Amino acid sequence: MRSSENLALFDGRTLFFGPSSPASGRTLIMGILNINDDSFYSGSRVRGAEAAALRALQMARDGADIIDIGAESTRPGSSGLDERFELEVLIPAIKSVRKALPDMPISADTRKSAVASASIEAGADIVNDVSGLGLPDERENMLRLLTESGAAYVLTHPGDGHWGPSERLGKNDGDDIMSELLSFFSERIEMISGAGVARDRIIIDPGIGFGKRPEDNLDIMANIGELKRLGLPILVGASRKSFIGHILEQPDPADRIEGTLAISAICADRGVEIVRAHDVLENRRAVLMAGAVRRRSPQ
Numbered sequence: 001m002r003s004s005e006n007l008a009l010f011d012g013r014t015l016f017f018g019p020s021s022p023a024s025g026r027t028l029i030m031g032i033l034n035i036n037d038d039s040f041y042s043g044s045r046v047r048g049a050e051a052a053a054l055r056a057l058q059m060a061r062d063g064a065d066i067i068d069i070g071a072e073s074t075r076p077g078s079s080g081l082d083e084r085f086e087l088e089v090l091i092p093a094i095k096s097v098r099k100a101l102p103d104m105p106i107s108a109d110t111r112k113s114a115v116a117s118a119s120i121e122a123g124a125d126i127v128n129d130v131s132g133l134g135l136p137d138e139r140e141n142m143l144r145l146l147t148e149s150g151a152a153y154v155l156t157h158p159g160d161g162h163w164g165p166s167e168r169l170g171k172n173d174g175d176d177i178m179s180e181l182l183s184f185f186s187e188r189i190e191m192i193s194g195a196g197v198a199r200d201r202i203i204i205d206p207g208i209g210f211g212k213r214p215e216d217n218l219d220i221m222a223n224i225g226e227l228k229r230l231g232l233p234i235l236v237g238a239s240r241k242s243f244i245g246h247i248l249e250q251p252d253p254a255d256r257i258e259g260t261l262a263i264s265a266i267c268a269d270r271g272v273e274i275v276r277a278h279d280v281l282e283n284r285r286a287v288l289m290a291g292a293v294r295r296r297s298p299q
Helices: 049-062 083-100 113-122 136-149 177-194 214-222 224-230 242-248 257-269 280-296
Strands: 006-008 014-016 028-034 066-070 106-109 126-129 152-156 202-205 274-277
Touching (some): 028 049, 028 280, 049 083, 066 083, 106 113, 113 126, 126 136, 152 177, 177 202, 177 224, 214 242, 214 257, 242 257, 257 280, 274 280
Parallel strands (some): 028 066, 028 274, 106 126, 126 152, 152 202
């Protein structure tokens, strides 16, 4: 059980999760905005700050609750970005989106503390770090930044060494992925809280697709409610990912919208607080429908 239904951000912006909130307890939509040419799904890519603002405005019209802006691809096999180049690309985009949408919560998708710091200064409210504090050279600075800035933080399970040393406890068919996730999150949450970051600033992301087999991803979705015991908002980012393509035999990410909407509907049915999606309007409709049914179901 969470201690609060709301997550206060900067300048009066707030994420509302509870049933008495303006969003009526529905699953929120985090729209994906990639300022790069390397993202696995071409439909999410834009070039330049002006194009970023225009795309963000469309996402807002489609019902986005959060805009997640990133310049470094996190697809498997990506070599990452030089910090200086990431700053040059990401910061103008965040500034442009913030100017266009002063009331929209913005998340900066970065694993680098210096980029996260500049992003917060440019107008971001949330640091979305896919490394899960798994990069030893970044960990101390990232924790210091979170403590001093008060920014919200998405803590992601990075999988089998996707962005740092391996976090997998094992990779055999009998492994319990949910026990692994709970162990990882408990350890990391204690680390973050011990550094002085308020627990209610943390959002947890099981890292769908990061260093995980298709069956791992399915097990996570089937048992996503187990993460509720941690008492923190859950974010699921499964949009158009390869495990959906594996199940549906669709190698092209452009052909995975139906599978994505199914996952988003499951998330809404299980009370997941946020889904990260490329297609804002369609996913919003899916979670609204599933959420309406869930609220009519016997408790």
